[in-house]
Amino acid sequence: MIELKTPAEVERMHVAGRFVAEVLSEVGRLADVGVNLLELEHHARGMIKQRGAESCYWDYAPSFGRGPFRNVICLSVNDAVLHGLPHDYVLRDGDVLSTDIAVSIDGWAADSARTVIVGTAEEEDLRIVRATQEALEAAIDTARPGNRLGDISAAIWAVASGHGYPVNDEFGGHGIGRTMHEAPHVSNRGRAGRGLKLRPGLTLAIEPWFARTTDRIVYDPDGWTIRSADGSRTAHSEHTVAITEDEPLVLTRRESEARA
Structure with missing residues:
Protein backbone atom coordinates (compact mmCIF):
# COMPACT_ATOMS: atom_id res chain seq x y z
CA MET A 1 0.00 0.00 0.00
CA ILE A 2 1.34 3.42 -0.97
CA GLU A 3 0.68 6.24 1.47
CA LEU A 4 0.71 9.81 0.20
CA LYS A 5 1.91 12.34 2.76
CA THR A 6 0.39 15.70 3.54
CA PRO A 7 2.61 18.81 3.32
CA ALA A 8 2.79 18.83 7.12
CA VAL A 15 13.27 17.41 10.01
CA ALA A 16 14.64 13.85 9.96
CA GLY A 17 16.22 14.48 6.58
CA ARG A 18 18.16 17.51 7.76
CA PHE A 19 19.57 15.47 10.63
CA VAL A 20 20.51 12.58 8.33
CA ALA A 21 22.34 15.08 6.13
CA GLU A 22 24.17 16.41 9.18
CA VAL A 23 25.30 12.94 10.24
CA LEU A 24 26.53 12.02 6.77
CA SER A 25 28.45 15.28 6.50
CA GLU A 26 30.11 14.67 9.85
CA VAL A 27 30.98 11.05 9.09
CA GLY A 28 32.42 12.12 5.73
CA ARG A 29 34.51 14.78 7.45
CA LEU A 30 35.89 12.27 9.95
CA ALA A 31 36.65 9.54 7.39
CA ASP A 32 40.42 9.80 6.98
CA VAL A 33 43.49 7.65 6.66
CA GLY A 34 44.04 5.79 9.94
CA VAL A 35 40.44 6.06 11.16
CA ASN A 36 38.73 2.81 12.18
CA LEU A 37 35.26 2.11 10.83
CA LEU A 38 34.13 1.40 14.38
CA GLU A 39 35.05 4.96 15.33
CA LEU A 40 32.67 6.25 12.65
CA GLU A 41 29.92 3.93 13.88
CA HIS A 42 30.32 5.09 17.48
CA HIS A 43 30.33 8.74 16.44
CA ALA A 44 27.09 8.25 14.49
CA ARG A 45 25.56 6.49 17.50
CA GLY A 46 26.48 9.44 19.70
CA MET A 47 24.89 11.95 17.33
CA ILE A 48 21.68 9.92 17.11
CA LYS A 49 21.47 9.57 20.88
CA GLN A 50 22.14 13.27 21.49
CA ARG A 51 19.44 14.28 18.98
CA GLY A 52 16.89 11.87 20.47
CA ALA A 53 16.46 10.20 17.10
CA GLU A 54 15.94 6.50 16.46
CA SER A 55 18.09 4.41 14.14
CA CYS A 56 16.07 2.67 11.41
CA TYR A 57 18.88 0.12 11.06
CA TRP A 58 19.15 -1.16 14.62
CA ASP A 59 17.41 -4.55 14.85
CA TYR A 60 16.45 -4.40 11.16
CA ALA A 61 15.88 -8.01 10.06
CA PRO A 62 14.78 -8.41 6.43
CA SER A 63 14.68 -11.68 4.46
CA PHE A 64 18.31 -11.18 3.47
CA GLY A 65 20.99 -10.60 6.11
CA ARG A 66 22.03 -12.86 8.94
CA GLY A 67 20.25 -11.95 12.14
CA PRO A 68 19.18 -8.43 13.11
CA PHE A 69 21.41 -5.53 12.09
CA ARG A 70 23.10 -4.16 15.20
CA ASN A 71 24.63 -0.95 13.92
CA VAL A 72 23.31 2.51 13.09
CA ILE A 73 25.20 3.14 9.84
CA CYS A 74 26.29 1.10 6.84
CA LEU A 75 29.98 1.51 5.98
CA SER A 76 31.03 -0.20 2.75
CA VAL A 77 34.63 -0.06 1.50
CA ASN A 78 35.94 -0.36 -2.08
CA ASP A 79 34.20 -3.34 -3.75
CA ALA A 80 31.57 -3.35 -0.98
CA VAL A 81 28.64 -1.10 -1.86
CA LEU A 82 25.57 -1.89 0.26
CA HIS A 83 24.77 -2.85 3.85
CA GLY A 84 28.42 -2.90 4.93
CA LEU A 85 28.73 -3.89 8.59
CA PRO A 86 31.01 -1.54 10.53
CA HIS A 87 33.94 -3.66 11.69
CA ASP A 88 37.53 -3.42 12.84
CA TYR A 89 39.03 -1.96 9.68
CA VAL A 90 41.40 1.02 9.50
CA LEU A 91 40.87 3.24 6.47
CA ARG A 92 43.76 3.44 4.00
CA ASP A 93 44.83 6.04 1.50
CA GLY A 94 42.67 5.75 -1.60
CA ASP A 95 39.84 3.73 -0.03
CA VAL A 96 36.37 4.34 -1.44
CA LEU A 97 33.89 4.53 1.45
CA SER A 98 30.12 4.40 0.95
CA THR A 99 28.15 5.65 3.95
CA ASP A 100 24.41 5.06 4.33
CA ILE A 101 22.14 6.01 7.23
CA ALA A 102 18.42 6.19 8.01
CA VAL A 103 16.84 7.61 11.14
CA SER A 104 13.38 8.32 12.45
CA ILE A 105 12.45 11.44 14.41
CA ASP A 106 9.00 11.68 16.00
CA GLY A 107 7.82 8.76 13.89
CA TRP A 108 9.01 9.95 10.47
CA ALA A 109 12.02 8.55 8.61
CA ALA A 110 14.64 9.77 6.15
CA ASP A 111 17.40 7.85 4.39
CA SER A 112 20.50 8.99 2.52
CA ALA A 113 23.87 7.73 1.31
CA ARG A 114 27.05 9.23 -0.05
CA THR A 115 30.42 7.90 -1.16
CA VAL A 116 33.68 9.59 -0.19
CA ILE A 117 37.26 8.87 -1.15
CA VAL A 118 39.76 8.68 1.67
CA GLY A 119 43.03 10.52 1.09
CA THR A 120 44.37 10.36 -2.48
CA ALA A 121 41.68 9.85 -5.11
CA GLU A 122 42.18 7.90 -8.32
CA GLU A 123 40.43 9.30 -11.38
CA GLU A 124 38.43 6.11 -12.01
CA ASP A 125 37.11 6.24 -8.45
CA LEU A 126 36.15 9.89 -8.83
CA ARG A 127 34.39 9.05 -12.08
CA ILE A 128 32.14 6.36 -10.63
CA VAL A 129 31.29 8.49 -7.59
CA ARG A 130 30.36 11.39 -9.87
CA ALA A 131 28.30 9.05 -12.05
CA THR A 132 26.12 7.99 -9.11
CA GLN A 133 25.67 11.64 -8.13
CA GLU A 134 24.77 12.59 -11.70
CA ALA A 135 22.32 9.69 -11.92
CA LEU A 136 20.72 10.71 -8.63
CA GLU A 137 20.21 14.29 -9.76
CA ALA A 138 18.80 13.14 -13.11
CA ASN A 147 5.62 11.34 -14.66
CA ARG A 148 5.92 7.65 -13.89
CA LEU A 149 8.13 5.54 -11.69
CA GLY A 150 9.81 4.14 -14.79
CA ASP A 151 10.99 7.66 -15.67
CA ILE A 152 13.07 7.71 -12.47
CA SER A 153 14.53 4.28 -13.19
CA ALA A 154 15.20 5.13 -16.83
CA ALA A 155 17.03 8.34 -15.85
CA ILE A 156 19.39 6.38 -13.61
CA TRP A 157 19.93 3.71 -16.24
CA ALA A 158 20.67 6.28 -18.94
CA VAL A 159 23.41 7.93 -16.88
CA ALA A 160 24.96 4.59 -15.97
CA SER A 161 24.91 3.46 -19.59
CA GLY A 162 26.43 6.73 -20.70
CA HIS A 163 29.37 6.11 -18.40
CA GLY A 164 29.61 2.44 -19.37
CA TYR A 165 28.53 1.07 -16.00
CA PRO A 166 26.28 -2.00 -15.77
CA VAL A 167 23.25 -1.75 -13.46
CA ASN A 168 22.02 -4.26 -10.89
CA ASP A 169 18.26 -4.22 -10.33
CA GLU A 170 18.06 -6.55 -7.31
CA ARG A 191 11.74 2.11 -19.08
CA ALA A 192 10.37 5.63 -19.27
CA GLY A 193 6.60 5.99 -19.29
CA ARG A 194 6.02 2.76 -17.39
CA GLY A 195 4.80 2.04 -13.89
CA LEU A 196 3.13 4.00 -11.12
CA LYS A 197 2.07 7.56 -11.91
CA LEU A 198 3.85 10.00 -9.59
CA ARG A 199 1.59 12.11 -7.38
CA PRO A 200 2.22 14.90 -4.84
CA GLY A 201 2.82 13.44 -1.40
CA LEU A 202 4.74 10.42 -2.65
CA THR A 203 8.06 10.18 -0.81
CA LEU A 204 10.88 8.06 -2.19
CA ALA A 205 14.43 7.13 -1.29
CA ILE A 206 16.18 7.17 -4.68
CA GLU A 207 19.55 5.42 -4.64
CA PRO A 208 21.68 4.68 -7.70
CA TRP A 209 24.67 2.46 -7.01
CA PHE A 210 27.11 1.14 -9.57
CA ALA A 211 30.10 -1.17 -9.81
CA ARG A 212 32.74 -0.49 -12.44
CA THR A 213 32.53 -3.70 -14.44
CA THR A 214 29.69 -5.96 -13.25
CA ASP A 215 26.01 -5.99 -12.34
CA ARG A 216 26.41 -9.14 -10.25
CA ILE A 217 26.76 -9.15 -6.47
CA VAL A 218 28.05 -11.45 -3.75
CA TYR A 219 27.54 -11.45 0.02
CA ASP A 220 30.17 -11.52 2.72
CA PRO A 221 29.99 -14.32 5.31
CA ASP A 222 28.37 -11.77 7.67
CA GLY A 223 25.24 -12.13 5.51
CA TRP A 224 24.90 -8.36 5.12
CA THR A 225 27.77 -6.76 3.25
CA ILE A 226 27.14 -6.76 -0.51
CA ARG A 227 30.11 -6.59 -2.90
CA SER A 228 30.63 -6.50 -6.65
CA ALA A 229 31.03 -10.09 -7.83
CA ASP A 230 34.27 -9.35 -9.67
CA GLY A 231 35.90 -7.21 -6.97
CA SER A 232 35.59 -3.97 -8.94
CA ARG A 233 35.12 -0.75 -7.00
CA THR A 234 31.71 0.71 -6.37
CA ALA A 235 29.84 3.88 -5.39
CA HIS A 236 26.42 4.74 -3.95
CA SER A 237 24.40 7.97 -3.73
CA GLU A 238 20.95 8.37 -2.18
CA HIS A 239 18.46 11.03 -1.19
CA THR A 240 14.97 11.04 0.27
CA VAL A 241 12.75 13.02 -2.09
CA ALA A 242 9.18 14.29 -1.83
CA ILE A 243 7.07 14.83 -4.93
CA THR A 244 5.21 18.12 -4.65
CA GLU A 245 2.85 20.12 -6.83
CA ASP A 246 5.94 21.87 -8.22
CA GLU A 247 9.66 21.06 -7.93
CA PRO A 248 10.83 17.84 -6.26
CA LEU A 249 11.86 18.50 -2.66
CA VAL A 250 15.09 16.82 -1.53
CA LEU A 251 14.67 16.18 2.19
CA THR A 252 18.26 15.02 2.84
CA ARG A 253 20.24 17.60 0.86
CA ARG A 254 23.51 18.48 2.62
CA GLU A 255 24.32 22.17 3.04
CA SER A 256 27.66 21.85 1.26
CA GLU A 257 26.24 19.77 -1.58
CA ALA A 258 25.88 21.25 -5.03
CA ARG A 259 23.73 19.72 -7.73
CA ALA A 260 25.74 17.47 -10.04
Whole structure:
Protein backbone atom coordinates (compact mmCIF):
# COMPACT_ATOMS: atom_id res chain seq x y z
CA MET A 1 0.00 0.00 0.00
CA ILE A 2 1.34 3.42 -0.97
CA GLU A 3 0.68 6.24 1.47
CA LEU A 4 0.71 9.81 0.20
CA LYS A 5 1.91 12.34 2.76
CA THR A 6 0.39 15.70 3.54
CA PRO A 7 2.61 18.81 3.32
CA ALA A 8 2.79 18.83 7.12
CA GLU A 9 3.93 15.21 7.17
CA VAL A 10 6.54 15.91 4.49
CA GLU A 11 7.90 18.70 6.65
CA ARG A 12 8.21 16.28 9.57
CA MET A 13 10.20 13.99 7.31
CA HIS A 14 12.30 17.01 6.35
CA VAL A 15 13.27 17.41 10.01
CA ALA A 16 14.64 13.85 9.96
CA GLY A 17 16.22 14.48 6.58
CA ARG A 18 18.16 17.51 7.76
CA PHE A 19 19.57 15.47 10.63
CA VAL A 20 20.51 12.58 8.33
CA ALA A 21 22.34 15.08 6.13
CA GLU A 22 24.17 16.41 9.18
CA VAL A 23 25.30 12.94 10.24
CA LEU A 24 26.53 12.02 6.77
CA SER A 25 28.45 15.28 6.50
CA GLU A 26 30.11 14.67 9.85
CA VAL A 27 30.98 11.05 9.09
CA GLY A 28 32.42 12.12 5.73
CA ARG A 29 34.51 14.78 7.45
CA LEU A 30 35.89 12.27 9.95
CA ALA A 31 36.65 9.54 7.39
CA ASP A 32 40.42 9.80 6.98
CA VAL A 33 43.49 7.65 6.66
CA GLY A 34 44.04 5.79 9.94
CA VAL A 35 40.44 6.06 11.16
CA ASN A 36 38.73 2.81 12.18
CA LEU A 37 35.26 2.11 10.83
CA LEU A 38 34.13 1.40 14.38
CA GLU A 39 35.05 4.96 15.33
CA LEU A 40 32.67 6.25 12.65
CA GLU A 41 29.92 3.93 13.88
CA HIS A 42 30.32 5.09 17.48
CA HIS A 43 30.33 8.74 16.44
CA ALA A 44 27.09 8.25 14.49
CA ARG A 45 25.56 6.49 17.50
CA GLY A 46 26.48 9.44 19.70
CA MET A 47 24.89 11.95 17.33
CA ILE A 48 21.68 9.92 17.11
CA LYS A 49 21.47 9.57 20.88
CA GLN A 50 22.14 13.27 21.49
CA ARG A 51 19.44 14.28 18.98
CA GLY A 52 16.89 11.87 20.47
CA ALA A 53 16.46 10.20 17.10
CA GLU A 54 15.94 6.50 16.46
CA SER A 55 18.09 4.41 14.14
CA CYS A 56 16.07 2.67 11.41
CA TYR A 57 18.88 0.12 11.06
CA TRP A 58 19.15 -1.16 14.62
CA ASP A 59 17.41 -4.55 14.85
CA TYR A 60 16.45 -4.40 11.16
CA ALA A 61 15.88 -8.01 10.06
CA PRO A 62 14.78 -8.41 6.43
CA SER A 63 14.68 -11.68 4.46
CA PHE A 64 18.31 -11.18 3.47
CA GLY A 65 20.99 -10.60 6.11
CA ARG A 66 22.03 -12.86 8.94
CA GLY A 67 20.25 -11.95 12.14
CA PRO A 68 19.18 -8.43 13.11
CA PHE A 69 21.41 -5.53 12.09
CA ARG A 70 23.10 -4.16 15.20
CA ASN A 71 24.63 -0.95 13.92
CA VAL A 72 23.31 2.51 13.09
CA ILE A 73 25.20 3.14 9.84
CA CYS A 74 26.29 1.10 6.84
CA LEU A 75 29.98 1.51 5.98
CA SER A 76 31.03 -0.20 2.75
CA VAL A 77 34.63 -0.06 1.50
CA ASN A 78 35.94 -0.36 -2.08
CA ASP A 79 34.20 -3.34 -3.75
CA ALA A 80 31.57 -3.35 -0.98
CA VAL A 81 28.64 -1.10 -1.86
CA LEU A 82 25.57 -1.89 0.26
CA HIS A 83 24.77 -2.85 3.85
CA GLY A 84 28.42 -2.90 4.93
CA LEU A 85 28.73 -3.89 8.59
CA PRO A 86 31.01 -1.54 10.53
CA HIS A 87 33.94 -3.66 11.69
CA ASP A 88 37.53 -3.42 12.84
CA TYR A 89 39.03 -1.96 9.68
CA VAL A 90 41.40 1.02 9.50
CA LEU A 91 40.87 3.24 6.47
CA ARG A 92 43.76 3.44 4.00
CA ASP A 93 44.83 6.04 1.50
CA GLY A 94 42.67 5.75 -1.60
CA ASP A 95 39.84 3.73 -0.03
CA VAL A 96 36.37 4.34 -1.44
CA LEU A 97 33.89 4.53 1.45
CA SER A 98 30.12 4.40 0.95
CA THR A 99 28.15 5.65 3.95
CA ASP A 100 24.41 5.06 4.33
CA ILE A 101 22.14 6.01 7.23
CA ALA A 102 18.42 6.19 8.01
CA VAL A 103 16.84 7.61 11.14
CA SER A 104 13.38 8.32 12.45
CA ILE A 105 12.45 11.44 14.41
CA ASP A 106 9.00 11.68 16.00
CA GLY A 107 7.82 8.76 13.89
CA TRP A 108 9.01 9.95 10.47
CA ALA A 109 12.02 8.55 8.61
CA ALA A 110 14.64 9.77 6.15
CA ASP A 111 17.40 7.85 4.39
CA SER A 112 20.50 8.99 2.52
CA ALA A 113 23.87 7.73 1.31
CA ARG A 114 27.05 9.23 -0.05
CA THR A 115 30.42 7.90 -1.16
CA VAL A 116 33.68 9.59 -0.19
CA ILE A 117 37.26 8.87 -1.15
CA VAL A 118 39.76 8.68 1.67
CA GLY A 119 43.03 10.52 1.09
CA THR A 120 44.37 10.36 -2.48
CA ALA A 121 41.68 9.85 -5.11
CA GLU A 122 42.18 7.90 -8.32
CA GLU A 123 40.43 9.30 -11.38
CA GLU A 124 38.43 6.11 -12.01
CA ASP A 125 37.11 6.24 -8.45
CA LEU A 126 36.15 9.89 -8.83
CA ARG A 127 34.39 9.05 -12.08
CA ILE A 128 32.14 6.36 -10.63
CA VAL A 129 31.29 8.49 -7.59
CA ARG A 130 30.36 11.39 -9.87
CA ALA A 131 28.30 9.05 -12.05
CA THR A 132 26.12 7.99 -9.11
CA GLN A 133 25.67 11.64 -8.13
CA GLU A 134 24.77 12.59 -11.70
CA ALA A 135 22.32 9.69 -11.92
CA LEU A 136 20.72 10.71 -8.63
CA GLU A 137 20.21 14.29 -9.76
CA ALA A 138 18.80 13.14 -13.11
CA ALA A 139 16.37 10.86 -11.30
CA ILE A 140 15.35 13.59 -8.87
CA ASP A 141 14.63 15.92 -11.79
CA THR A 142 12.06 13.43 -13.13
CA ALA A 143 10.28 13.12 -9.76
CA ARG A 144 7.37 15.31 -10.77
CA PRO A 145 3.59 14.88 -10.85
CA GLY A 146 2.37 13.15 -13.99
CA ASN A 147 5.62 11.34 -14.66
CA ARG A 148 5.92 7.65 -13.89
CA LEU A 149 8.13 5.54 -11.69
CA GLY A 150 9.81 4.14 -14.79
CA ASP A 151 10.99 7.66 -15.67
CA ILE A 152 13.07 7.71 -12.47
CA SER A 153 14.53 4.28 -13.19
CA ALA A 154 15.20 5.13 -16.83
CA ALA A 155 17.03 8.34 -15.85
CA ILE A 156 19.39 6.38 -13.61
CA TRP A 157 19.93 3.71 -16.24
CA ALA A 158 20.67 6.28 -18.94
CA VAL A 159 23.41 7.93 -16.88
CA ALA A 160 24.96 4.59 -15.97
CA SER A 161 24.91 3.46 -19.59
CA GLY A 162 26.43 6.73 -20.70
CA HIS A 163 29.37 6.11 -18.40
CA GLY A 164 29.61 2.44 -19.37
CA TYR A 165 28.53 1.07 -16.00
CA PRO A 166 26.28 -2.00 -15.77
CA VAL A 167 23.25 -1.75 -13.46
CA ASN A 168 22.02 -4.26 -10.89
CA ASP A 169 18.26 -4.22 -10.33
CA GLU A 170 18.06 -6.55 -7.31
CA PHE A 171 18.51 -3.65 -4.87
CA GLY A 172 17.37 -0.10 -5.49
CA GLY A 173 15.33 2.68 -4.01
CA HIS A 174 12.04 2.48 -2.13
CA GLY A 175 9.17 4.36 -0.65
CA ILE A 176 9.77 5.87 2.78
CA GLY A 177 7.73 7.64 5.43
CA ARG A 178 6.53 6.21 8.71
CA THR A 179 9.01 3.38 8.18
CA MET A 180 12.31 3.15 6.32
CA HIS A 181 11.04 0.79 3.63
CA GLU A 182 7.62 1.31 2.09
CA ALA A 183 6.13 0.62 -1.34
CA PRO A 184 7.01 1.13 -4.13
CA HIS A 185 10.34 -0.41 -5.12
CA VAL A 186 12.39 2.01 -7.24
CA SER A 187 14.59 0.07 -9.64
CA ASN A 188 17.82 1.57 -10.95
CA ARG A 189 16.98 0.15 -14.38
CA GLY A 190 13.72 0.66 -16.21
CA ARG A 191 11.74 2.11 -19.08
CA ALA A 192 10.37 5.63 -19.27
CA GLY A 193 6.60 5.99 -19.29
CA ARG A 194 6.02 2.76 -17.39
CA GLY A 195 4.80 2.04 -13.89
CA LEU A 196 3.13 4.00 -11.12
CA LYS A 197 2.07 7.56 -11.91
CA LEU A 198 3.85 10.00 -9.59
CA ARG A 199 1.59 12.11 -7.38
CA PRO A 200 2.22 14.90 -4.84
CA GLY A 201 2.82 13.44 -1.40
CA LEU A 202 4.74 10.42 -2.65
CA THR A 203 8.06 10.18 -0.81
CA LEU A 204 10.88 8.06 -2.19
CA ALA A 205 14.43 7.13 -1.29
CA ILE A 206 16.18 7.17 -4.68
CA GLU A 207 19.55 5.42 -4.64
CA PRO A 208 21.68 4.68 -7.70
CA TRP A 209 24.67 2.46 -7.01
CA PHE A 210 27.11 1.14 -9.57
CA ALA A 211 30.10 -1.17 -9.81
CA ARG A 212 32.74 -0.49 -12.44
CA THR A 213 32.53 -3.70 -14.44
CA THR A 214 29.69 -5.96 -13.25
CA ASP A 215 26.01 -5.99 -12.34
CA ARG A 216 26.41 -9.14 -10.25
CA ILE A 217 26.76 -9.15 -6.47
CA VAL A 218 28.05 -11.45 -3.75
CA TYR A 219 27.54 -11.45 0.02
CA ASP A 220 30.17 -11.52 2.72
CA PRO A 221 29.99 -14.32 5.31
CA ASP A 222 28.37 -11.77 7.67
CA GLY A 223 25.24 -12.13 5.51
CA TRP A 224 24.90 -8.36 5.12
CA THR A 225 27.77 -6.76 3.25
CA ILE A 226 27.14 -6.76 -0.51
CA ARG A 227 30.11 -6.59 -2.90
CA SER A 228 30.63 -6.50 -6.65
CA ALA A 229 31.03 -10.09 -7.83
CA ASP A 230 34.27 -9.35 -9.67
CA GLY A 231 35.90 -7.21 -6.97
CA SER A 232 35.59 -3.97 -8.94
CA ARG A 233 35.12 -0.75 -7.00
CA THR A 234 31.71 0.71 -6.37
CA ALA A 235 29.84 3.88 -5.39
CA HIS A 236 26.42 4.74 -3.95
CA SER A 237 24.40 7.97 -3.73
CA GLU A 238 20.95 8.37 -2.18
CA HIS A 239 18.46 11.03 -1.19
CA THR A 240 14.97 11.04 0.27
CA VAL A 241 12.75 13.02 -2.09
CA ALA A 242 9.18 14.29 -1.83
CA ILE A 243 7.07 14.83 -4.93
CA THR A 244 5.21 18.12 -4.65
CA GLU A 245 2.85 20.12 -6.83
CA ASP A 246 5.94 21.87 -8.22
CA GLU A 247 9.66 21.06 -7.93
CA PRO A 248 10.83 17.84 -6.26
CA LEU A 249 11.86 18.50 -2.66
CA VAL A 250 15.09 16.82 -1.53
CA LEU A 251 14.67 16.18 2.19
CA THR A 252 18.26 15.02 2.84
CA ARG A 253 20.24 17.60 0.86
CA ARG A 254 23.51 18.48 2.62
CA GLU A 255 24.32 22.17 3.04
CA SER A 256 27.66 21.85 1.26
CA GLU A 257 26.24 19.77 -1.58
CA ALA A 258 25.88 21.25 -5.03
CA ARG A 259 23.73 19.72 -7.73
CA ALA A 260 25.74 17.47 -10.04
